[in-house]
Structures are given as structure tokens and as C-alpha cells.
Amino acid sequence: DIQMTQSPSTLSASVGDRVTITCRAGQNINTWLAWYQQKPGKAPKLLIYQASSLEGGAPSRFSGSGSGTEFTLTISSLQPEDVAIYYCQQYNANSPRSFGQGTKVEIK
Amino acid sequence: EVQLVESGGGLVQPGGSLRLSCAVSGFTVSSNFMSWVRQAPGKGLEWVSVLYRGGSTYYADSVRGRFTISRDNSKNTLYLQMNSLRVEDTAVYYCARDHQTDYSDYWGQGTLVTVSS
Numbered sequence: 001d002i003q004m005t006q007s008p009s010t011l012s013a014s015v016g017d018r019v020t021i022t023c024r025a026g027q028n029i030n031t032w033l034a035w036y037q038q039k040p041g042k043a044p045k046l047l048i049y050q051a052s053s054l055e056g057g058a059p060s061r062f063s064g065s066g067s068g069t070e071f072t073l074t075i076s077s078l079q080p081e082d083v084a085i086y087y088c089q090q091y092n093a094n095s096p097r098s099f100g101q102g103t104k105v106e107i108k
Numbered sequence: 109e110v111q112l113v114e115s116g117g118g119l120v121q122p123g124g125s126l127r128l129s130c131a132v133s134g135f136t137v138s139s140n141f142m143s144w145v146r147q148a149p150g151k152g153l154e155w156v157s158v159l160y161r162g163g164s165t166y167y168a169d170s171v172r173g174r175f176t177i178s179r180d181n182s183k184n185t186l187y188l189q190m191n192s193l194r195v196e197d198t199a200v201y202y203c204a205r206d207h208q209t210d211y212s213d214y215w216g217q218g219t220l221v222t223v224s225s
Contacts, residue, residue: 034211034212043215043218046213049207049211055213089211096155096166096169097158098155100152102153
């Protein structure tokens with residue numbers, strides 16, 4: 001199975017800051033990566049798929065990049081409503097799907 | 109409007125069984141790939157099982173042989189039959205629609221399963 005490792009585990013930033021979350025895969029997954037946002041008490045919500053494609057309805061301040069084993073999720077200007085836990089997930093065809101452990105984003 | 113509504117969660121003793129349901133509206137379950145994902149209290153997301161539109165099924169190692177995913181086309185509903193439940197199966201269980209065999213683009217609100225004596 002493919003191990004996914006996110007960093008940092010917790011991130012505290014000010015409103016308007018640029019925020020970056022990193023996700024590393026245990027082996028090459030090309031661009032078979034998605035990012036989800038989960039707010040407290042809610043189901044996860046798809047933000048990014050195929051590493052860099054923005055899901056319809058997701059705010060344009062969210063962007064994804066990377067390929068192979070290293071990926072990033074960037075929030076260009078952090079907003080109060082972005083307080084959530086963010087998960088990466090790989091969907092390489094030859095391995096069961098797996099998630100990173102999550103990154104909690106807080107407002108400083 | 110797409111809606112997925114899970115039900116069937118509750119408190120069960122170790123070794124017991126439970127069947128979760130996911131009633132879907134807005135799309136046809138049998139024409140899509142459908143998954144179950146769970147989240148233990150205060151923990152991260154764990155993929156559990158997927159049902160391909162062609163009928164193939166796959167499971168996480170942690171539940172294989174104990175859980176069975178299925179669907180009822182007439183009711184447009186997805187199920188997860190959970191047998192031989194363990195304390196470590198305690199979690200909120202989400203059903204989700206998958207884009208092909210990839211990521212999940214629609215999620216239900218989840219149903220809590222608690223396994224405890």
C-alpha cells in the first residue's frame with residue numbers, strides 16, 4: 001500500500017496569508033492525487049483532483065501542484081471560512097486508495 | 109440535486125453485525141462507482157470499500173472477509189454489511205460517489221457506528 005505523509009500536522013496563519021500544505025507519497029503516483037477539505041462535524045469536500053484541477057464550485061484561492069511523489073496545496077489568501085482539516089488522497093490504479101493523516105489549518 | 113443519506117449506524121457489541129444504507133438521489137447508483145470511507149473519532153479518513161458499476165468489489169485489508177458492499181438498483185441504495193465487528197471499527201461511516209475509480213466527488217453526511225460492550 002502507498003503511504004501518504006502530510007506536513008505540517010497543524011498550521012496557524014493570519015487572514016490574508018499564503019498557506020502551503022505538503023503531501024508526500026511513498027512511491028510515484030504521477031498526478032493521481034486529490035485534496036479534500038473537512039470542516040468540523042461535516043463530510044469531506046473535494047477541492048482538487050488530478051493534483052492540480054480545481055473542482056467546480058471550489059474557491060479559486062485554492063490551487064494544487066506537483067507530480068510523482070511530492071505535492072502541494074496552496075491557499076493564496078487565507079480566509080476565516082478556510083479553517084478546516086485538509087487531506088490528500090492518492091488513487092493510483094495499482095494500489096488501494098489511501099489518505100494522508102491530515103493538516104489542521106487555524107487562524108492566528 | 110445530488111444527495112446521499114446514510115442510515116443504520118448505532119451501538120453494537122463486539123462480534124455483532126450491522127447493515128448501513130446509503131439512499132441516493134440525483135444520480136443512479138448502478139451507473140457509478142461507489143465507496144465507503146470511515147473516520148474513527150478524532151482520527152483521519154480511511155477508505156473501506158468500493159463497488160464498481162460493473163459489480164466488482166474491493167476492500168481494505170482491515171475489513172476484508174468481514175464487510176460486504178452491495179447495492180439495490182430498484183431502491184437506488186448502497187449498502188455495507190458489517191459482520192464480526194471489532195472495537196476498532198468504531199467510526200463515522202461515509203458513503204461517496206466516485207469519479208471512475210479515482211476520487212470521491214459527492215459524500216453523504218455520515219452515520220456513526222460504535223462497537224462497545
